[in-house]
Amino acid sequence: MKQQPDIDVVIRYLEEPGHEEHKRSLDEWLQLDAANLDIFLETKALWQGEVLPATGSYDIAHQWQLLDAQLTATSLPPVTVTVPPVQAVPTPSKGKARALGTSTWWAAAAAAIVIAAAVIIYRQPAYIAQQTAQNTDSLLLPDGTRLYLNAHTSVKYPRNFQKNSRDIFVQQGEVFVDVKHMPEKPFSVHLKNVDIEVLGTSFDVKETKQGVKVFVQSGKVKAIYRNGKNAVILTPGEEAEMLLAGTTISTRHHRNNNPIAWKTGQLTFVDAPLSEVAEILEDYYKVNIVLKGEGLADKKLLATFHKESLTEVLDILSKTLQVQAVQKDSLVEIY
Template identity: 30%
Template sequence: MKLNINIPKHAELIAKYIAEEMTSKELVNFEAIVNMHIENELLIREMKHDWKLMGSEKVKKPNVDKAWNSILCKLENEDLIAETKAIPIYKMQWAQLAAAMLTILIISSVFLLSGIWSKDIIIQSSSDPSTMVETLVDGSTIYLKPNTQISFNHKFGEKNRKLNLNGEAFFDVTSNPNLPFEIVTKDATVIVLGTSFTVKSLNQNNFEVVVESGTVSISSKTNDKSFLVATAGERVTLANNQLTKSIVLDKSYHLWKTQRLHFKDESIANIIQVINKNYKSNIILNSPELQNNRITVTFYNNSLNSIVEVICAALSLEAQHTDNAIILWQSSNAKR
């Protein structure tokens, strides 16, 4: 089932979830619905973000009870519900949230909630000394250093692959000649087809690109004549609106990205893809049904065997080690 904020029942469920008013059983059932479609996950992530923003905005408080009753009357008049019942909204935090969201749909002029219908997806790493790993819909993987933010349109991967970066991140870009991958910072724009590299954009005169593989083009946003192409083993920096290129002498420059890997609510399929890439391993799931299982986990300088043990323990899996692969399958003792 795909969640739709325009459907009152769905809006109530989302509001109750965000307000943390669900019972344990309701929570399990709702999260199962969310995990059915990536669109559901993106919607919940965006609504959580917007609800936090609403808490920090000075807005005119709507008459929630009145708005909710008006909405119910409208739905009843249009035969969208069978009957209406009095709802003690003042007693239920989640109902207030649902009414507030529906008020925005029906009477958008009641108050201004900055960003609630924003089409941008924002991913922010914490200050914790871990590398946050995100796999995008196009298969590209991003390793975010602490206090780094990326944002992109919710239709990323359809007509373009453009995102904004503030901070430092390593990009392992999936090749697609028809859709170049574009990274926009406040100082410069980086465009690639399929390669791996680090981009750092922290403040003025602190822009840097270090290429691990492939070819990258970099252009200054303030100097149209400043444009460079860099290949593996090269570094590009920006100073006084001028790009300069040099050779990377430190061969371990990119090792930071795998020292402390943090996955937040990530699918096991994407986690295994990242592990296989960085550990030169061949971990295989024996059933497609396992691929969408999601976990939050941090690996801190773990060996490959310990990583496999953690994954198996978290998802009740068993592992078989062969000469050229590690095969994971559902344990017979797993709870059904």
């Protein structure tokens, strides 16, 4: 039987926290690696749409106490795992012992893992956070996968990937992912309500106020709503938009790589209507373009731009389509 990625254990548990089999699976998985508690808390925060806390901000002992009670409970309702500020772990008073009951083995194992987890998280964080300001950046992950980060983007990734899975978390912004091909070790990107699964490919994922956009340059990816109600498989040139509020997926096919122009610096238009050109230029140059006049939206443009300024593009646009473009700060009006 094919072994499932470790993250599936967490996802199944978060979907049905009262399911005994899922609780046992999570229990066993947490004991395999001290860093797994951190992974669980990260995934739970994203699952619930929370802002991920800074690395090392978990009260490890407190989290283990909560999980101990939750995973060993048989009739009580699920306990919510919270992420409080870091607090000093109190030293037990001499002469006092905690009643372990039938959980002696689990408590002993948990205590050992708590100590190991504390060392890992405070001395060598299990996760590395990367955030960009106004410039783009790139970084190489431990497995050889390269991430290209657009401006104002934040991602988190493990210092070392698990044995049978590779998981990263996009907290905000846009990332182009060039995945190292490892069929035996699937690569997954997790956002607020969407998960993306790949084997070896290059694709772009962008989180917007409305939802998530996924564009595939090469290979194949599967984008899944976390609630499991809808999914789509994308091939080269295809882009999907998945809204935060809902389960609908809209797709479109691109004849060019304009969705990743922020990375390549190149925009290509082949008989593209001006309405489409305006939409792409708005996203690339971060401006608002308004078309004023009948028939403007249907005018067709055949042109290629490579790292030209907006002023240069508007000048070429005006001469090619016989229109007038006026820019006022971040507003562009075309007559």
